[in-house]
Amino acid sequence: MRRALTFGMLLMTLLSAAIAKPRTCGQLKGAIDGTAPDLSFDPGAELLAVVATHRDLCVPNHTTLAVLQAVFVHWGDGNPRLMNTPSWDCAAQAFREAFPCNSAPR
Numbered sequence: 205m206r207r208a209l210t211f212g213m214l215l216m217t218l219l220s221a222a223i224a225k226p227r228t229c230g231q232l233k234g235a236i237d238g239t240a241p242d243l244s245f246d247p248g249a250e251l252l253a254v255v256a257t258h259r260d261l262c263v264p265n266h267t268t269l270a271v272l273q274a275v276f277v278h279w280g281d282g283n284p285r286l287m288n289t290p291s292w293d294c295a296a297q298a299f300r301e302a303f304p305c306n307s308a309p310r
Contacts, residue, residue, distance in 0.1 A: 230287030278298075
């Protein structure tokens with residue numbers, strides 16, 4: 205019970221930090237790659253919240269935050285026309301493309 209409570213508290217912290225202010229893909233990418241630093245939010249927490257809340261994602265359990273950030277920045281570099289879309293939408297899409305569900309086991 206204690207472990208579940210701790211995970212739940214972590215998830216709520218991540219979610220509240222991530223959804224406090226809607227952002228675009230460009231804002232999230234800029235905060236991660238340093239091209240547009242924004243100290244008003246934690247981009248890592250936002251990416252972790254996307255992974256934690258999108259049940260359709262197949263991100264392997266051992267994936268580090270650094271890998272998630274690299275995947276998102278790489279995806280953003282290849283999709284510049286989508287930088288004005290909501291950050292959660294494009295982050296989820298980046299992870300769907302990088303970690304297809306029919307690939308390696310989670």
